[in-house]
Amino acid sequence: MRALTIFLELAQSRSIRQVSQRLDLAPTAIIRLIDQLEHHFQANLFDRSGGGIRLTEAGTLLAERAPSIVADLNNTRSLIDDLRQLGRGRIIIHAGGAVVAELLAPVICDVQSRHPNLRFDIVIASAPSITTAVADGTADIGVMIFTPETGRPLIRLSRPTSHAAFVSPSHSFAQHKTVSLEQLATQRLAIPDRSFGVRRNLDAAARRAGIRLDPVFTATSLEVQRELAIRQAAVLILPQFCCQREREANLLRAIPLSKHCGVDTTLDVACQPNRTLPFASRAFLKALEVTFNTVMPP
Numbered sequence: 001m002r003a004l005t006i007f008l009e010l011a012q013s014r015s016i017r018q019v020s021q022r023l024d025l026a027p028t029a030i031i032r033l034i035d036q037l038e039h040h041f042q043a044n045l046f047d048r049s050g051g052g053i054r055l056t057e058a059g060t061l062l063a064e065r066a067p068s069i070v071a072d073l074n075n076t077r078s079l080i081d082d083l084r085q086l087g088r089g090r091i092i093i094h095a096g097g098a099v100v101a102e103l104l105a106p107v108i109c110d111v112q113s114r115h116p117n118l119r120f121d122i123v124i125a126s127a128p129s130i131t132t133a134v135a136d137g138t139a140d141i142g143v144m145i146f147t148p149e150t151g152r153p154l155i156r157l158s159r160p161t162s163h164a165a166f167v168s169p170s171h172s173f174a175q176h177k178t179v180s181l182e183q184l185a186t187q188r189l190a191i192p193d194r195s196f197g198v199r200r201n202l203d204a205a206a207r208r209a210g211i212r213l214d215p216v217f218t219a220t221s222l223e224v225q226r227e228l229a230i231r232q233a234a235v236l237i238l239p240q241f242c243c244q245r246e247r248e249a250n251l252l253r254a255i256p257l258s259k260h261c262g263v264d265t266t267l268d269v270a271c272q273p274n275r276t277l278p279f280a281s282r283a284f285l286k287a288l289e290v291t292f293n294t295v296m297p298p
Contacts, residue, residue: 078278088117089280094139142270146197154270164254166236190217190234205262
């Protein structure tokens with residue numbers, strides 16, 4: 001396990017010095033672990049000639065498979081802990097940035113308070129990346145909106161989710177009941193790039209309506225978007241459950257989008273349907289289900 005983990009770090013950074021500094025591990029220890037892996041597989045995993053290191057063909061093959069190998073071993077360790085009734089384990093959650101603060105953080109805090117031996121790895125990613133991570137086992141649970149069709153068989157929980165325009169209380173939209181696509185086109189928008197579902201759906205709706213959206217700010221960071229709206233520099237397009245704290249403090253207001261804006265979707269929780277989930281994942285899924293049924297009824 002240790003050797004595979006070090007191998008993955010080195011395969012990503014291609015620098016023994018960087019891995020040594022990041023993990024506080026001596027370069028000689030790193031080289032020794034890689035030597036053990038190469039001895040086990042009877043193949044060179046890195047080409048160490050020249051000015052740096054690069055993956056060999058065998059190394060590339062292992063780099064593609066190692067994440068799922070590590071995930072399977074971690075899952076097996078958690079299942080063994082279940083048998084020993086230790087109530088411990090590590091859960092790897094991949095989630096879209098918009099759902100973390102408002103939905104996941106309270107659930108994680110609740111589960112951890114009741115099961116203090118659990119540990120959480122939380123990765124922020126796009127919906128296609130989340131789907132891939134759940135499918136190949138590198139993520140235990142995925143939470144996302146705009147789930148791609150390839151991810152539909154993985155969905156465990158799903159709830160309808162509408163979007164809204166988030167603006168400062170002094171913005172002209174603040175008193176509107178809804179906001180149309182035509183009105184959005186006149187504003188300084190802060191929205192993610194086209195790798196995100198909300199941007200692709202908005203662009204598609206605009207093309208159908210013969211409207212051109214020209215966002216002033218392209219930002220994937222929810223924190224940056226939120227700050228731009230609070231400072232009256234931009235209009236945001238986010239799920240209606242977002243920015244609850246800012247809304248309670250009257251820093252932002254959420255104005256529902258009209259139906260033809262084309263960004264109504266679902267909030268989905270995904271996991272492998274045929275995988276035996278360890279205690280940590282089961283506890284987290286149960287807590288999420290309670291939240292879905294109480295905070296976000298269908």
